[in-house]
Amino acid sequence: MHELLGQTKALQIAISAAMQRIGIESLLTQKQTLDEAMTASDFWQDTQKAQDIVKQQAKLERRTQPWLVLSRDVDDLVTLIELDDKTMEPDLVEQYTQLQELFDKLKDVLKYAGPYDDRDAIVSIYAGAGGTDAQDWAQMLMRMYVRWAETNGYSIKTLEESLGDEAGIKSVTMEISGQFAYAKLRGEHGVHRLVRLSPFNSAASRETSFAKIDVLPKIEQSDDITLDEKDLRIDVYRSGGHGGQSVNTTDSAVRVTHLPTGIAVAIQNERSQIQNKETALTILRSRLIQLQLEQHKDKVSELKGPSSANEFGSQIRNYVLHPYKQVKDLRTGYETSDPEKVLDGGLNPFIDAYLNHTLGDTESKPS
Numbered sequence: 283m284h285e286l287l288g289q290t291k292a293l294q295i296a297i298s299a300a301m302q303r304i305g306i307e308s309l310l311t312q313k314q315t316l317d318e319a320m321t322a323s324d325f326w327q328d329t330q331k332a333q334d335i336v337k338q339q340a341k342l343e344r345r346t347q348p349w350l351v352l353s354r355d356v357d358d359l360v361t362l363i364e365l366d367d368k369t370m371e372p373d374l375v376e377q378y379t380q381l382q383e384l385f386d387k388l389k390d391v392l393k394y395a396g397p398y399d400d401r402d403a404i405v406s407i408y409a410g411a412g413g414t415d416a417q418d419w420a421q422m423l424m425r426m427y428v429r430w431a432e433t434n435g436y437s438i439k440t441l442e443e444s445l446g447d448e449a450g451i452k453s454v455t456m457e458i459s460g461q462f463a464y465a466k467l468r469g470e471h472g473v474h475r476l477v478r479l480s481p482f483n484s485a486a487s488r489e490t491s492f493a494k495i496d497v498l499p500k501i502e503q504s505d506d507i508t509l510d511e512k513d514l515r516i517d518v519y520r521s522g523g524h525g526g527q528s529v530n531t532t533d534s535a536v537r538v539t540h541l542p543t544g545i546a547v548a549i550q551n552e553r554s555q556i557q558n559k560e561t562a563l564t565i566l567r568s569r570l571i572q573l574q575l576e577q578h579k580d581k582v583s584e585l586k587g588p589s590s591a592n593e594f595g596s597q598i599r600n601y602v603l604h605p606y607k608q609v610k611d612l613r614t615g616y617e618t619s620d621p622e623k624v625l626d627g628g629l630n631p632f633i634d635a636y637l638n639h640t641l642g643d644t645e646s647k648p649s
Contacts, residue, residue, distance in 0.1 A: 283371060287363045290378055294356050297385060301349050304395045313342040334502070341400055341461070348388055356381055393637040398499035398575075399465035404568050406455040409446070410473065410492035417450030419476045419491040422625060424454050427470075429627025436460035441561055442549055449482070455565065457500065464499040469613075469636030470629075471497040472598035479604045488604055492597065498568035507567050507574070515539040518555060538562040545569050599632070601625070614639040 316339040319325065326332050359377050362370065394400065405427055409420040431438040437459045444452040458467065473494050480489040501507060517537040535550035536558040547565045549558040601621055602608045609624045609632075610617035616635035618624060624632070 283363060283366055283368070283374075286371070286375060286378060287360070290356065290360050290363055293378070293382060293385060294353075294360060297349070297353050297356055300385075300389065300392060301353065303392055304345070304349070305397075306346060306349060309342055309346050313339060313346060316342065344461075345391070345400060348384075352381065352384055352388065393641050394462045394465040396465060396468075398501070398571065399462055399468075401464045401499035401501070402457060402459040403463040403467045404441070404455065404457055404496075404498040404500050404565055405467060405470070406453065406496040406498075407451070408453045408494045408496070409451065410494055412489065412491035414446065414448045414450065414482045415476075415480050415489045416491040416493060417446030417448075417452055418482070419450070419474075420453070420493045421446070421450040422476075423474060423493050423495065424451060424456070426625050426627055426629070427456065427458070427467075430629045431458050431460075431627075433627050434460070434466075434630070436463055440551070441565070442551055459500075464497070465637070466633050467497045468499075469633060469640070470495050473596045475597040475600045477600070477602045477604065496569075496572075498565070498572050500564060501567040501571050502564055507570055509540075509563070509567065509570075513541050515541060516559065534558055536562050538566055540566055540570065543570070543573065611635065 316335055319335055363374055407420050407423050409416040428438055439457045441457055442455040446452055473492055476491045478489065479486045518533060519535050520533050534553055534555040536555060537546055537548040539546040545566060547562040549562045552558045598613055599611045603621055607619050607621050608617055609621045611632055614635040616632055
């Protein structure tokens with residue numbers, strides 16, 4: 283029984299450390315705040331806000347409850363073992379084994395311990411150097427993320443799209459929603475490089491194209507980041523109809539510029555000016571949060587404008603279709619010789635490799 287007690291106490295310590303890592307106290311405080319809000323008599327007066335709160339509360343419930351139950355059960359097991367009843371030993375060993383197995387499964391959640399990892403993701407794709415080839419490459423990446431989302435049960439919504447001059451897209455912004463969407467996709471943030479035989483010139487020469495991916499956590503709540511009205515310039519202009527036609531145009535397009543950083547967000551997909559403004563502000567908050575994470579600043583006023591080269595030498599992943607076939611992530615070293623599968627949405631091995639890579643980095647650092 284002494285050995286079993288030592289193993290169970292070690293498990294108890296490991297669970298406590300894991301709960302601290304995911305910020306269990308903060309999550310429970312957030313959940314309690316939402317629980318209290320849901321008991322208000324006027325809670326359902328604003329249906330959209332109420333639905334958002336219910337969704338967030340359920341998300342917090344799913345994230346915290348398994349850990350609370352596991353911690354309680356291990357505490358109870360320690361108490362039973364300390365009774366030193368030899369007749370109970372086989373049952374106690376079986377309980378310990380089951381709890382250890384459950385902990386091993388829950389440990390996967392430690393990959394999603396970032397402050398915004400449980401948020402939906404806002405994914406923007408920008409064609410870089412390479413002209414029409416790059417714009418086609420940007421559209422290939424858009425299809426890759428759409429296929430990944432569909433295959434893995436995530437919902438996807440296009441917020442803004444700018445078509446290419448001849449083919450492809452110049453840029454697109456999408457919202458991908460589902461459990462740990464931002465955590466799963468944040469490793470896609472960076473420059474993606476394609477090498478292939480160009481389908482856009484008669485010589486079919488080998489071309490290198492670049493596209494930049496921005497992945498942001500969706501930030502809707504004002505308490506995550508405070509925007510000062512005097513730091514914003516809001517411009518309203520005439521939005522174009524579908525396909526750039528003059529029909530169905532309205533004065534509903536909105537551009538919001540954050541003057542201190544120079545970040546500008548333009549949205550025109552919705553017919554309502556109010557909806558476009560809210561979407562633009564959500565993306566702006568998300569971009570400022572991303573800057574805070576990158577620049578380690580506590581205040582928005584301390585942030586500098588983003589800068590990231592969309593060219594050779596800055597890429598995070600290479601996709602080679604000619605003269606050989608390979609997709610290789612330059613951060614984790616993970617690679618595959620089946621680029622068609624990756625471009626059809628088969629991103630999970632790259633996502634898992636990145637999450638394991640960052641988890642290893644975090645665990646190797648002193649606290």
